[in-house]
Amino acid sequence: MIKKSIVLAVLSAVSLVARAGVVNIDNAYLERLAAEGVRIVDIRTEPEWRATGVIAGSKLLTFVDEKGQIDVSDWLSKVKLAVKASEPVILICRSGSRSRAATQLLSEKAGYKTVYNATTGLNSWIAEGRPVVPPGSVMKR
Numbered sequence: 001m002i003k004k005s006i007v008l009a010v011l012s013a014v015s016l017v018a019r020a021g022v023v024n025i026d027n028a029y030l031e032r033l034a035a036e037g038v039r040i041v042d043i044r045t046e047p048e049w050r051a052t053g054v055i056a057g058s059k060l061l062t063f064v065d066e067k068g069q070i071d072v073s074d075w076l077s078k079v080k081l082a083v084k085a086s087e088p089v090i091l092i093c094r095s096g097s098r099s100r101a102a103t104q105l106l107s108e109k110a111g112y113k114t115v116y117n118a119t120t121g122l123n124s125w126i127a128e129g130r131p132v133v134p135p136g137s138v139m140k141r
Helices: 002-018 027-035 046-052 072-082 097-109 121-127
Strands: 022-025 039-042 089-092 115-118
Touching: 022 027, 022 097, 027 089, 027 115, 027 121, 039 072, 046 121, 072 097, 089 097, 089 121, 097 115, 115 121
Parallel strands: 022 115, 039 089, 089 115
Antiparallel strands: none
16 A cells, blocks of 8 residues: 555656646735746736736736637747746636647747746636736836
8 A cells, every 4th residue: 555655656756747838826826926027928818807907917918719710830939028938937827728828839839948827817816916017017118
C-alpha cells in the first residue's frame, strides 16, 4: 500500500513537471503576483470589461469574441506584443473557463514558460471585494 502511494505521488509529480507551464492560482496568489509585476491579461470581451471593471494594470486582449469566435493567430500576436514568452503571465476571464483554454494555448503552442490561470475568474475577484478600475484607464495604453 505504501509503495503504491509513493509510485502514485512520483507519477503525479512527473506529470506536474511535464505540464509546469500552466499554474492554476487563486485570487490571493494572483494579487501577490500582480504586486510583483507579473503582467495580467484579461481575455474577456469589451462589454464584460465595461460591465464589471478590470484589475488595475491589466492588458485587455479578447480571446473569444462576442460571437464565440477565436482568431488564434491574431490573439497570439497581440499577446506576444504585450508579454514575452520568457516572462510569466496571468490570464483571467469571467469564471476561469476561457482562461484555462487560453493558458494551455500559450504554454503548449506559443512556448510561454510560465502561464498562470486565475481559476475562479473576475467574478470571484469582485465577490471577494478586491479592487477593479474602469477599463478606460487601461485600454488607452
